Amino acid sequence: MRYNILFGGAAGQGPNILGEILSKALNKCGYYVFYSRDYQSLIRGGHNFNVLTFSEDPIYSNDSKMDVVIALDENTEKIHKKDLKKNGILMNAKKENMYFAGAVFKILGIDFKILDDELKILEKRYEENLKNSKEGYNEEKRKLCKLEKKKLKGTFYNGSLGISEGAVKSGLDIYYAYPMTPATPVLTELAGNQVKNNYLVLELENEIAVILAAIGSSITGAKTMVGTSGGGFDLMSESLSMAGIAEIPLVLYLAQRPGPASGVPTYTSQGDLNLARHAGHGEFSRIVLAPGDPKECEELTSQAFYFSQNFKLPAILLSDKHLAESFYTIYKIPKLTKSKKMINLKKFNSYEWNAEGTSTEDAKEINLGVKRRLKIIEDVKKESEKFEMIKSYGKKGSKNLVILWGSTKGAVLDAVKELDCEVLQILYMEPFPIDAVKKLISKKNIILVENNSTAQLGQLIAEKTGIIIEDKNKILRYDGRPFLADELNIEIKKRLK
């Protein structure tokens, strides 16, 4: 069983709140929910829609075909009527959003009391919402299913909350940022809880100031983190290079969206893996981690703090709009890595430096500096082997292997459920788990799934292992939209051996 419900309307009409209420209610009834948002770069008007997929089994993605389309405006009906399944239900009464909340509860056969509870939690305009939703519940006569209450106890959160939670639990002292979609939800989340949780959140004049201030705080011993998207990360790269030579711990959250330049601000992409790996001039060590769901966001954030403090280097967390803003039902508790503060204030330098911390142009001392940084890379490699750098799912030993990273995990795992293939997720991009990947991928029919146009993980695998994935086996999506499980299932199936 797997149902898809689409809520669409103009920005300001409230499709978000509608979806959130239903998601939470379904969650409380014991169902797995995956909930994503598609919105434009505007504040009022336009066309926004959210898709809620739910199931009694774990799910991590949406499908392309809808069981229910809720159209808060005519535009939604026009655009999404074609997405309805043959017997799908279209709700297009010219009513307020809470009317539809009642109606959808009715067609799913959920007790009205559960909706009432959610409206009470929402508090705002309770009486009005109750009246509207009751009307919808009573007037709606169609039926999709009758949901039984189940015992699942999951948490419902998105990647941004995972990153924030991971940072706070890792002992974050200061988060510096400049607002930029889709990194802003982490800024908002952290800012809201700063006094209660005893850390500081600051917005400075630009991303250059953001990373510099973070570096300044870092060298006093504080645990600092910055957050941005591609363009802001570009501005940070000069200072990233400084953190590299000066050996300063710093966690950078890079939430990807389609580029180049301003690209498509509110949509999703995995186009900045190469940026994260290569940004900054000169040769220095860094960590690049790519979580694939909110739980991994939390875990890898704690690992980013651990590595950055212990090895005194920048650690980059790669997310994207799809992971940052989609809600997942997570039923396992994240395993976090503890980290101590390792920095004492001394002389740090953006020039090549000597034992005193002052600048040097001496050939011997330059050699020492370069070798010290090379050794950090080696030490990090060794230490990283203690962590889960890759994960494998599906049918072990199958001759087919689907490779993914980051947010495509959800759609791939949902797409391959019935297929004869093993799945490899790579979480550590830098250092790269060369031996483990080599072992798994040799002599396999490799299928690569990425949300970009140049297969950047494919490039990385080729660079590190010498194995080149055939172009026809690369499933790439680069229209700003995430993969949908049903469509991806067909694409993978075509390429199985």
Next chain:
Amino acid sequence: MKKIKKLPLETKHKPTWCPGCPNFMILAGVKKAIEATGKKREDFAMVAGIGCHAKIFDYLNLPGLNSLHGRVPPVCLGLKIGNPNLKVLGFSGDGDAYAEGIEHTLHAARYNSNWTYIVHNNQTFSLTTGQPTPVTEKGFKDKTTPLGVNTEPFNPIKIMLAAGASFVARVFADVDSVAWVLKEAINHKGFSFVEILQPCIIFHKEMLEYKKNIYSLEESGHDKTNYVAAMRKAEEFDYNTINKIPVGIFYQTKKPIFEEQFPQIKKLGKDD
């Protein structure tokens, strides 16, 4: 008189400023000011940009960061946020403060974090062999500007007053002036901006003339609490034509300190 304790402020680094460079006097003045505070070496942190001025990072035994070109103020802010007890000295050149990093200079005045910004202004990019900066006089020529500079220079004192700096001063590069103004700046509660007119004896010798034209604001009876009077005094020298050059504290006022406005900040920076 209280005896001032000598601090181990020297490093092993051999200075590479040109012989006779006024930067030596600035260094001596800074050391004198630090010692006069009676504080320990560990109570201070320093940040420098890139350029001739930044060599001071190698010669002054204080912890901190030799940052990138133009990138001094945000690092100083970060240090204060990380450890509000530190006395932070940020050193920049005019290329740093007024060209590459002018946005940080402006916003530093707006934040009013409690640290001191010291700008060594020689009105040229000297470490890159004498190109003009945004404060070089009109008509200045070098190999990169054979037609001469055709813009009028910024007036940094006016800019900092307009941006809301709570302490704005300018001195000529001699040991006692630097030591005196830094003592005042370090004691100031809030952001203090100090510009030091530092003639480049290789690429901008014209500045040596300034010494004959400076006069003391304090001695002239200037009221440093009067913003309008400060602006008027700032207008007297436009960095373009040598005229009477007022030196000393143009303006000093009390404003809320950035880092003191966060209830959670005093608890930061401690170990787990």
